[in-house]
Amino acid sequence: MLIKRSISFFALISILVVSFLFAGCVPGSSPNQFSTNGTVTYIDLEGGFYGIIGDNQENYDPINLPDEFQQDGLQVAFTAKYRDDLAGFHMWGRIIEILQIEAINSNNQV
Numbered sequence: 001m002l003i004k005r006s007i008s009f010f011a012l013i014s015i016l017v018v019s020f021l022f023a024g025c026v027p028g029s030s031p032n033q034f035s036t037n038g039t040v041t042y043i044d045l046e047g048g049f050y051g052i053i054g055d056n057q058e059n060y061d062p063i064n065l066p067d068e069f070q071q072d073g074l075q076v077a078f079t080a081k082y083r084d085d086l087a088g089f090h091m092w093g094r095i096i097e098i099l100q101i102e103a104i105n106s107n108n109q110v
Contacts, residue, residue: 035079037104040065042072043092051093052076059093066101075104 038054050070052060063083069076078101086095 032082032084033079033099034081035077037075037077040069040071040074040076043090045092046090049090049092051090052078060096061088061090061093062096062098063088064098066098069101069103076101077104078102 036054036056036058038052038060041051041053043049043051049061050065050072052062052065054060060080062080063086079099080096081099083095083097088095
């Protein structure tokens, strides 16, 4: 009886371990990645920098905003991932790494 329980317990643990390993392998399943729209804004703090104010009113502090998108008032659509593993000195918004970005208005051409 004890051997049956040990084998069942081992089988259950094995299934759980394999499930956890493969759960991280599903493409696009990263909880840190997101897509949204926003407006690039020049922030006159700490020497000045460009941030993005999301349409959800969230402040984003991109670590890699391309130069051609550094235009105050430029509306953009972007995909990014949160970089909670980094610390910044701007103290303005959540640090993100942009994965894809495009302008969505015609007033400011990129």
